[in-house]
Amino acid sequence: MTGFTFDLTATDGRARAGAIHTPRGDIRTPAFMPVGTAATVKAMMPESVAATGADILLGNTYHLMLRPTAERIDRLGGLHRFMNWEKPILTDSGGFQVMSLADLRKLTEEGVSFRSHIDGSKHMLTPERSMEIQRLLGSDIVMCFDECPALPADRDRIARSMELSMRWARRSREAFGDRPGHALFGIQQGGLEEDLRGQSAEALREIGFDGYAIGGLAVGEGQEAMFGCLDYAPEQLPTDKPRYLMGVGKPDDIVGAVKRGVDMMDCVLPSRSGRTGQAWTRRGQVNIKNARHADDPRPLDEACTCPACSRYSRAYLHHVFRAQEMISGMLLTWHNLHYYQELMQGMRAAISAGRFAAWETEFHARRAEGDIEPV
Numbered sequence: 001m002t003g004f005t006f007d008l009t010a011t012d013g014r015a016r017a018g019a020i021h022t023p024r025g026d027i028r029t030p031a032f033m034p035v036g037t038a039a040t041v042k043a044m045m046p047e048s049v050a051a052t053g054a055d056i057l058l059g060n061t062y063h064l065m066l067r068p069t070a071e072r073i074d075r076l077g078g079l080h081r082f083m084n085w086e087k088p089i090l091t092d093s094g095g096f097q098v099m100s101l102a103d104l105r106k107l108t109e110e111g112v113s114f115r116s117h118i119d120g121s122k123h124m125l126t127p128e129r130s131m132e133i134q135r136l137l138g139s140d141i142v143m144c145f146d147e148c149p150a151l152p153a154d155r156d157r158i159a160r161s162m163e164l165s166m167r168w169a170r171r172s173r174e175a176f177g178d179r180p181g182h183a184l185f186g187i188q189q190g191g192l193e194e195d196l197r198g199q200s201a202e203a204l205r206e207i208g209f210d211g212y213a214i215g216g217l218a219v220g221e222g223q224e225a226m227f228g229c230l231d232y233a234p235e236q237l238p239t240d241k242p243r244y245l246m247g248v249g250k251p252d253d254i255v256g257a258v259k260r261g262v263d264m265m266d267c268v269l270p271s272r273s274g275r276t277g278q279a280w281t282r283r284g285q286v287n288i289k290n291a292r293h294a295d296d297p298r299p300l301d302e303a304c305t306c307p308a309c310s311r312y313s314r315a316y317l318h319h320v321f322r323a324q325e326m327i328s329g330m331l332l333t334w335h336n337l338h339y340y341q342e343l344m345q346g347m348r349a350a351i352s353a354g355r356f357a358a359w360e361t362e363f364h365a366r367r368a369e370g371d372i373e374p375v
Contacts, residue, residue: 003181004140004210006242010352014234014261017351020211020242022140023181024080024088027055029242030258030347032340033090033266038063039073039083042271043329044337046085052306052334053341056141057085058266061094061133065123066116070136078138090266091139092246093130093172093187095146107147109164127171135179143213144172146187151221158191165189165215166203173207183210185244188237191216192229201236211242214262218247227256234261251280251343255363258347259356270340274333277321279308281339284367286314288332293318296374306338307331 008018020027034041034049037060041049049057059079064070073082079089098105098112105114111126127145134142146165149157169186176184186209190196204212214233217226226248234243244264245257254265270280279286281301286293288300299309300317308317308331321328350359 004183006211006240008240010354012351012354012356013259015258015347015351015356016261016263017348018263020088022088022183024086024140025055027088027264028344028348029263030254030344030351031055031264032254032344033058033264034270034337034340035060035266035268036083036085036089037268038067039079041333041337043275043326043333044271046083048334049085049337050087052337053345054087054337056088056090059083059089059091059137059139060097061091061130061137062097062125064091064137065094065125065133066118066121070133074136074138080138088140089137090141091134091137091143093143093145094125094133095130096148096247098125099148099150109167111145111168112147127168128175131172131175139182141183141185141211142176143185144169144176144187144209146189146215148189148216148219149191150219151191151216151225153191155191155193155196158189158193159196162189162191162196162200166200169204169209170207173209185209185211185213185242187213187215187246188233189216192221192225194229194232197229197233198236201233205238209241211244211264212237213244213246215246217245218249218253218267223253223256226253227260230257230260230262251340252364252367254340254343255347255360258351259360270336271333274331274336275329277328277332278336279317279332279339280336281371282366283369283371286371288314288317288321288328290318292373298374300335301339304335304338304342306335308335 003023005021010017018029036057113124130145145168147161149161186204188200190200242263245262248265277289279300293314296314350356
């Protein structure tokens, strides 16, 4: 596709480093995408998100189609201008959110009819409508429409869902058409069944996509089962295209995924944790709500250069969280996003230097130390 290419520059074991080139800028891989569900990364200004090192954001088709609507965003110049983000944007298809509505939706071969969680209004989302919405938003990377069943589920249910998703993938490809400078990613399904994942990957290869996502994980199966699936799923996908693991995750999830050949990830966790008083650091998670931080003059992480760590103490962060001041969520989210981007940069450098295994050992050793108490 003109204007969208992927260069794989280094491998170390199954871990990969490279870059996705788009008209709006390069995406260094492995990449973590902060989630801007409703055209904003919660508690962050766009320029602050960019300052953490993020090359790309994720937007949510389901939420944006309901409010303010894709048509309105299109009239206002597209999602990049609307949210003041000049770098690449990936939009999901809306399928995962619609599937989570349970009693509010009805699934057919055509698509999914559902009622809005906001006002109860009726809507229909199909592969064709999902492609139209994402075109109106103007996202750089578009996801095909799929169904994502929650795990655990029986094999027959997973097989039927995968086959439906593959039919929807073909319809998505046809509806997407030829859009130079924009990419369409297919989504592998199949639960934890290796042969079903293989069938899904074969179907997607036959259709042909600019990148390939691993869907249907991080939906309740646990880390051990997820890693078991990732031991084979990425290798079933083309080597020369980006591989995107959807909805993951905690730092150790991300490291384990990169180790197994994943190039891209997204998760709401850094921002959601920040708003609830949780900070991710080199030594694991810190709960700033705990009383032990009330008199602690140290930063969250002595090695971190983010504004929360370089300008404020744990005592201050504890105070503003307890006082329910907005700056608490702002600072902790900034820190978490900064930490996640440093994590990705560390892995990119280690892969390029051929020392990913040693880097991973150091990563787990620091986390095993835990958050060190003040002396």
